[in-house]
Amino acid sequence: MLNLLVLTILFSTPLILAAMGGFTSERGGVINIGLEGMMLMAACVGALASAKYGAVGELVAGILAATVMSLLHWLMTQVYHVDHVISGMALNAVAAGGTNFLYLKLSDPAHGSDLPHIPITAFCVIAFVTPFVIWLYSRQTRGGLRLQSVGSDPDKARLMGIQPVRVRFFGLLVTGLLTGIAGVELVAYTGVFTDNMTSGRGYIALAALIVGGWRPIPTFLACFAFGFFSALRLQLQGTPLFGAQLPSQLWAALPYLVTVIALAGLIGKNRTPAGLGKP
Amino acid sequence: MIWRLVAMIAGACAILAGAVLVAHESPIQSLQTLFHGSLGTPAAIAGTLREATPLLICGLAVFIALRAGLFNIGVEGQLLVGACACAVVAIRFPGTPGMILGVIAGMAAGALWALPAGLIKAYRNGHEVITTIMLNNVALFFTGALVSGPIKDKTQADTATPYVAASSRMPWVYQTPTVQVNFSLVLGVLLAVGLALWLKKTVAGYELQAVGSNRVAARFAGISPQKVTMLAMTISGSLGGLAGAVQVLAYEGRFYDGFSPGYGFDALGVALLAGGSAYGVLPSSLLFGILSKGGTALQIDGVPKGITTVVLGMLILIAAAIRYRKVTTDA
Numbered sequence: 001m002l003n004l005l006v007l008t009i010l011f012s013t014p015l016i017l018a019a020m021g022g023f024t025s026e027r028g029g030v031i032n033i034g035l036e037g038m039m040l041m042a043a044c045v046g047a048l049a050s051a052k053y054g055a056v057g058e059l060v061a062g063i064l065a066a067t068v069m070s071l072l073h074w075l076m077t078q079v080y081h082v083d084h085v086i087s088g089m090a091l092n093a094v095a096a097g098g099t100n101f102l103y104l105k106l107s108d109p110a111h112g113s114d115l116p117h118i119p120i121t122a123f124c125v126i127a128f129v130t131p132f133v134i135w136l137y138s139r140q141t142r143g144g145l146r147l148q149s150v151g152s153d154p155d156k157a158r159l160m161g162i163q164p165v166r167v168r169f170f171g172l173l174v175t176g177l178l179t180g181i182a183g184v185e186l187v188a189y190t191g192v193f194t195d196n197m198t199s200g201r202g203y204i205a206l207a208a209l210i211v212g213g214w215r216p217i218p219t220f221l222a223c224f225a226f227g228f229f230s231a232l233r234l235q236l237q238g239t240p241l242f243g244a245q246l247p248s249q250l251w252a253a254l255p256y257l258v259t260v261i262a263l264a265g266l267i268g269k270n271r272t273p274a275g276l277g278k279p
Numbered sequence: 280m281i282w283r284l285v286a287m288i289a290g291a292c293a294i295l296a297g298a299v300l301v302a303h304e305s306p307i308q309s310l311q312t313l314f315h316g317s318l319g320t321p322a323a324i325a326g327t328l329r330e331a332t333p334l335l336i337c338g339l340a341v342f343i344a345l346r347a348g349l350f351n352i353g354v355e356g357q358l359l360v361g362a363c364a365c366a367v368v369a370i371r372f373p374g375t376p377g378m379i380l381g382v383i384a385g386m387a388a389g390a391l392w393a394l395p396a397g398l399i400k401a402y403r404n405g406h407e408v409i410t411t412i413m414l415n416n417v418a419l420f421f422t423g424a425l426v427s428g429p430i431k432d433k434t435q436a437d438t439a440t441p442y443v444a445a446s447s448r449m450p451w452v453y454q455t456p457t458v459q460v461n462f463s464l465v466l467g468v469l470l471a472v473g474l475a476l477w478l479k480k481t482v483a484g485y486e487l488q489a490v491g492s493n494r495v496a497a498r499f500a501g502i503s504p505q506k507v508t509m510l511a512m513t514i515s516g517s518l519g520g521l522a523g524a525v526q527v528l529a530y531e532g533r534f535y536d537g538f539s540p541g542y543g544f545d546a547l548g549v550a551l552l553a554g555g556s557a558y559g560v561l562p563s564s565l566l567f568g569i570l571s572k573g574g575t576a577l578q579i580d581g582v583p584k585g586i587t588t589v590v591l592g593m594l595i596l597i598a599a600a601i602r603y604r605k606v607t608t609d610a
Contacts, residue, residue: 033408076596076599076600080599080600082596082599082600083599085350085408086551086595086599087596087599089350089352089547089595090548090592090593090595090596090599091592091596092592093544093548093588093589093591093592093595094588094589094592094593094596096585096588097585097586097587097588097589097590097591097592098585098588098589098592099585100583100584100585100588101582101583101585101586101589104583104585105583200412200413200416203408203409203412203413204413206409207409207413210405210406210409247424247427247428248424249420249421249423249424249427250420250421250424252420253416253417253419253420253421256413256414256416256417256420257413257417259409259413260395260399260410260413260414260417263399263403263405263406263409263410263413264395264398264399264403264405264410265403272404
C-alpha cells in the first residue's frame with residue numbers, strides 16, 4: 001500500500017510540473033501541445049550536460065533548453081501568428097528528431113548510467129509545492145490576474161492597456177522553467193536519456209489541465225489521479241483479473257484509456273479560457 | 280504545385296545541410312547520400328514511392344480533418360487498428376474477396392477508432408488533439424496485445440500474424456526484377472483526386488470546409504457543426520484505416536508488433552505542407568517519402584535518422600509562418 005503511494009508520487013511528479021507549465025501558457029491563451037517536446041529537449045540536453053557539469057549543470061541546461069523551445073513557441077504563435085497547434089506539433093517533431101540526433105552525436109558512451117543527478121525527493125517537493133504557489137500567484141498578484149485576463153479576453157485586456165504579447169512572453173518563460181524541471185526529473189529518475197522517453201507525458205499533462213478546468217489545484221489533483229493509475233498498472237500487472245490473465249499491454253494502456261474516459265465524462269462545465277488560441 | 284515542391288526541397292536541403300554542418304559532417308556528401316539513396320537508382324525510386332504510399336493516404340486522412348478544422352493526430356492509431364483488422368479478415372478469405380473484405384474491415388476499424396474522438400469533440404467539446412493522441416497509445420498497446428496473443432501465428436517466433444495469401448494481395452501495376460510499383464499508389468492518387476472533387480463539387484464537401492473556416496458562420500448558415508465534425512472524423516478515420524489495410528495487402532503481407540514507423544505523425548506534416556488543396560498532398564507526400572528513404576541511407580552512413588524529423592519540423596514551422604503571415608497582412 002505504501003509502495004503504491006510512493007509510486008503514485010513518483011509518477012505524478014513530472015505530470016504536475018508539466019501541467020503547471022501548461023497552465024501558465026494556456027491560461028494566458030497560448031495552446032501548448034509542445035509540452036512534450038520541451039520536456040524531451042530538457043531531458044536530452046540535461047543528460048548531456050550532466051556528464052560535463054554535474055547535477056546542477058544538468059538542471060540549468062535542461063531549463064535553458066526547454067525555455068528556448070517555449071520561447072520559440074512564443075515567437076511562432078505571437079509574432080508570426082502561426083496556428084498554435086501547428087507550432088506545437090512542429091516543436092514536438094523538432095524535439096523528437098533533434099534529441100535522437102544530438103544524443104547519438106554528443107553523448108559520451110563511457111559514462112553509462114552513473115551520471116550525477118539531483119535527488120528525486122527534491123523534484124517531488126518542488127512539484128507538490130508549485131501548484132499552490134501558482135494558485136496564489138494567479139489569484140493574488142497583479143501579474144497573475146493579467147495572465148488570466150489575457151487568456152480570457154485579449155481584446156479587452158488590450159483596451160485596459162495590457163499587452164497580451166508581453167504577458168504571454170512571461171507565461172511561456174515559466175512554462176520553459178517548469179517543463180525543463182520536469183524533463184530533468186525524468187532523466188534523474190531513469191538515470192539515462194532514451195529516445196522518446198517522455199512517452200506522451202506532456203499530452204497527459206495537457207489532458208489533466210483540461211480535466212482540471214484550467215485551474216491549478218484541480219489540475220494538480222487530476223495529475224495525481226493519472227499518476228495513481230500509472231502506479232496501479234505497475235502494481236496490478238501480472239495479477240489475474242476475473243480469473244483470467246490479462247496481457248501486460250492492456251495494463252499499459254490503462255492510463256491513456258482513463259484519460260479518454262475522463263475527457264468524455266468529466267468536462268461538465270466549459271471552463272476553456274475564452275481567448276485560447278486567439279492573437 | 281511544381282514550384283511548391285521545388286521550394287520545399289530547396290528549403291529541406293538548406294536546413295539539412297545546416298544541421299549536418301553542426302554535427303561536423305560534410306553537408307554536400309550527406310545530401311548526395313540522401314538523394315542517391317532516395318532517387319539515385321530505379322530501385323531507390325521504387326522504394327521512395329513505396330514509402331510515399333502510406334504517407335499519401337494518411338496525409339489525405341489528416342488533410343480532410345484539417346479542412347473541417349480538426350487536428351486528427353490519431354491517424355497513427357487508426358492505421359494500426361486498420362492494419363490489424365485487415366490482416367485478421369484477409370487471412371480468413373483467400374482470393375480477391377479477402378482483399379476487398381480486408382479493405383472494408385480496415386476502413387471500418389479506423390473509422391470506429393476515430394469515433395470516440397469525434398464524439399468527444401462534437402458533444403463534449405474536449406480537444407481532439409488530446410483524445411486522438413491517447414487513442415494512439417491505446418491502439419498501440421491493444422494491437423500489441425492481440426498480435427502477441429489471440430491472432431499470433433503460433434508456428435513462428437516473431438510476434439506477427441500469419442501471412443495473407445498471395446491471391447488476396449494488391450496487384451502490381453508495373454513490375455521488373457528491381458522496380459515494383461503497386462496498385463495502392465494508383466489508389467492513393469485516385470483518392471486524392473476524388474477528395475479534391477468531393478470537397479469542391481458537393482454540398483457535403485462545401486459544408487465541411489465552411490465549418491472548417493468559420494464554425495459560427497457555418498452554424499448561422501444552417502449547417503450543424505456537430506454533424507460535420509462527426510462526418511469529417513469518420514472519413515478521416517476510415518482513410519487512416521485504409522492506409523493500414525493497404526500497407527498490409529500491398530507491402531507487408533501481415534500485421535506485426537511495431538507495424539508503423541510513425542506514418543501517422545509524418546502525415547500531419549504532409550497535410551500541413553499540402554496547403555488548401557487535396558492535390559497538394561501528392562507533392563508533399565513525395566517529399567516526405569524522399570526524406571524518409573534518404574534518411575535511411577543517411578543512417579547507414581552514420582548520421583542519426585532523427586535529423587530528417589528535425590528537417591520536417593522546421594519545414595512545417597517555416598511554411599506555416601509564411602502562410603499565416605500572408606493571411607494576417609491581407610486581412
